[in-house]
Amino acid sequence: MTITAAGVDYDVLKVREDFPILGRTVANGLPLVYLDSANTSQKPRQVVEAIERHYLEHNANVARAMHTLGAEATEAFEGGRTRIAEFIGAPSRDEVVFAKNASEALNLVARVLADAGRLGADREVVITEMEHHSNIVPWQLATERTGATLRWFGVTDDGRLDLDGIEQLITERTAVVSLTWVSNMLGTVNPLDVVIRRAHEVGALVVVDASQAVPQMPVDVASLGADFVVFTGHKMVGPTGIGVLWGRYDVLAELPPFLGGGEMIETVTMERSTFAPPPARFEAGTPPIAQSVGLGAAADYLDALGMENIAAHEHAITAYALGRLQEIDGLRVVGPQTAEERGGAVSFTLGDIHPHDVAQVLDSRGIAVRAGHHCAKPAHRRFGVQSTTRASFYLYTTEAEIDALVEGLVATQKYFGG
Amino acid sequence: MTITAAGVDYDVLKVREDFPILGRTVANGLPLVYLDSANTSQKPRQVVEAIERHYLEHNANVARAMHTLGAEATEAFEGGRTRIAEFIGAPSRDEVVFAKNASEALNLVARVLADAGRLGADREVVITEMEHHSNIVPWQLATERTGATLRWFGVTDDGRLDLDGIEQLITERTAVVSLTWVSNMLGTVNPLDVVIRRAHEVGALVVVDASQAVPQMPVDVASLGADFVVFTGHKMVGPTGIGVLWGRYDVLAELPPFLGGGEMIETVTMERSTFAPPPARFEAGTPPIAQSVGLGAAADYLDALGMENIAAHEHAITAYALGRLQEIDGLRVVGPQTAEERGGAVSFTLGDIHPHDVAQVLDSRGIAVRAGHHCAKPAHRRFGVQSTTRASFYLYTTEAEIDALVEGLVATQKYFGG
């Protein structure tokens, strides 16, 4: 399949050659059909080799080392930061803080805002009913500690953010609005502009969970206008063990540290310490050095394909999948039914066959999907289901793989129906 | 050089073949002499290949995935945990919590003890003057937040923990004693048994920073008797991006979560959440999957050499280095002067030549050492110096490298003296 966006050919079969795992067989020799990329993406050879080369040729600790190897490692590590700043259009590389994953980045923001006294008893935090647990629990913990109130946007029957009453929800009492850009369960792409406008009207900070957005679409944090944007390396063809917090410099500069130790200090005595400016202030201990190198290589890889092309491919494959899935009797897509304003994660129920059982039959055919609540229990409850089966697509997904999924689902119905 | 411990030959030249970077040249073609292992260790091919293989053949997210690849990835990731539990003699694999580095692990303990109300205004936390900043700042931040008092052990002139007055320091008011096993600056190995005995007498918890111990010596947490032990992957021939918190299960089980999100939950509603038992409770978000695989491979590598042999080599090379360094006029070792109860980090001053300048001249000869405060400013202040030069050794260090260091130091004196 070839997709053309902005006049460039996107050759998915050629792309797949970069991912050795996609040539693997599972389940007694069947080819792997990997439809679980919203959970984690596969890694191209280029990324893995960059990590390998770093460890075997340039490994040293960073910042602290005065020697040649230390200078090389520092350049490689900080080069990853610069690369990510470019990739997301950050005005300054000092606005890019490395965390261990998106969850840590969200917790970091919640903790330091609480520590800074921004979440007092009279303040409110607003999230949404479609958040990943990683954007719910940190705010529950933070508001519980500080006495602030947690409120949330509902979700409409067709899986969209319910903007009715936004003016009553986001008010002068609101300290923070934290919401996902693209839902990992429903696939919904949220209208961030509307939310950001309202939040800034009342002086609230906006945190965007872009874990499912940055891998799939061109992102420019400068024009987005949020105060914090969070994402994770392993979902964007990068390594595990690294996540990113982008924050507006002036906001970061006012916040207290999160964890203490290592290079986040300015000076330390036994009695007290003073702290380095961002991003160092928020990076305690030896950072994810090789992971930054790998993430930089991931950004290179994505840019070489072109984020516009990746987004076009994602859109096309999602549209194709939605169409084919809805041919299946008894299959109900939970979330938007068409590919408009929608990412490449499609959750569904298949009659009353439990998602575990669906996933198991699919797995016996080499097809990898996710079954469960996808760390979005409240969104499942909203739609009256305890769990769903989720197929999710990425830059290497083919129409043939969607066809295999559809066949597998029909076979599942036969297996449990007959 | 061949060292024999417990009747086994330790062939350092053969060991070096596993580390391609040690064959590198720097500084216009001079062979690399890497004497900065207390900062970070080099990685053997075996570890890097395990990571590579994981990414290219078995990559998937863990716990959440029902499919074959997910089962493989989960087994690989949890296999790393099992391996580390074995490596440190943990009674249960559920006592091994993965963090991003040792610093995070220390902060985790400080934060959750504070959140649990264990560090109230009438309580005290005891640390030592020889701690790494990562075992100072978290306790400063935690005691500041809770109103508890921070106290500390002093250090004697010969670089040992000053145990005089231990009974007045560790009292019924003490909630936690947190101290390093092996100092990363002085090299001192602390008498943990004495401190743990006194701490447990008064019901205080003991946290051991084993970042410099686990890489160098056989460790058995069960017989150690501490409540928490912390260390970091990158100093033990493992990857960056992973650290370990070992905690006694009954203590862990009573503590609240640290970060929220991902698999650390039991159930989530918009209003509130309940949490999984340890270790999951303390691991929010996608964990360091490939890093656990790499750390498991690192444990395999170390065990294949034998931790007894590694410790014997470390001791021998440290003794050799102390002897040779002390031949140099004007060189002053800061810390214990002999290799007894001492790890392989040797910090020193060279007349009044600034450590930066020492390190720079050495670097021009291919020799990598660290110059500065080594994240131990209070320990430097204790000895009236602002910074030192530190040479540190590991399982691949040779006597020839020590000789090169000594020559380099003599040349440095000439360069700045003449």
Next chain:
Amino acid sequence: MNLDSLYQEIILDHYKRPHGAGLRDPFEAEVHHVNPTCGDEITLRVHLEAGTVSDVSYAAEGCSISQASASVLNDLVVGKPVTEALQVLDSFQALMQGKGQVEADEEVLEDGIAFAGVAQFPARVKCALLSWMAFKDATTRAVEESA
């Protein structure tokens, strides 16, 4: 790993017609257990009489394996002395966690031996154990209650 070795006829039968489903009175302990990974849930009640498990009633939401397992649990423990019921539990747990290396004892486990295949699917072991762990928890509480 064959699908049919997981979904034995016996399992599918229990799944479609679960034995002892529903919540009943009287009971000494009620527990609610969740499989955090997938959200499967069970509410389970235990009624003890004179050291014997006289009823295990439950409301479960979950996959075929977890539902069938609750049904088999009901078959195997109701009417047995508590100590014996807990021995059955130990056998079932050993079978599930044995990675396919543990031989099932049909004398003890009856229909439960159909779950032998589940042990080869690590992701499903938790499904099979959900009701059994709830039973263990509830029984412990019920015994403590009466002590």
Next chain:
Amino acid sequence: MNLDSLYQEIILDHYKRPHGAGLRDPFEAEVHHVNPTCGDEITLRVHLEAGTVSDVSYAAEGCSISQASASVLNDLVVGKPVTEALQVLDSFQALMQGKGQVEADEEVLEDGIAFAGVAQFPARVKCALLSWMAFKDATTRAVEESA
């Protein structure tokens, strides 16, 4: 990267006999800067008179590069109008951060051009800039003070 290209004669001379060292009165602003990586420190005072830098005095603890740089700073800015001094600072900073790609202007930087070699040692750039950043900070404060 040759050692002598870093440790120019001029640098070593300034290091051994620093110009203007010591803390003096009067001053409008005093700052304390630290290089967090190595712990090098400087306390620096600025005295302005009628828009001119009339004194820069300092107590520094640090390596040859940072000490020599403070000495050269003193040479280059004392006696100059504030605006001109800040232009010199910009030139010096551009040279240091230019990774060896920036040409030094001897007219402006005088002895400071000896630091051109430092730009090729990334770890040492911070050393060379420590006193200059302190000067920038102190001057900004002194100007605000008098405004």
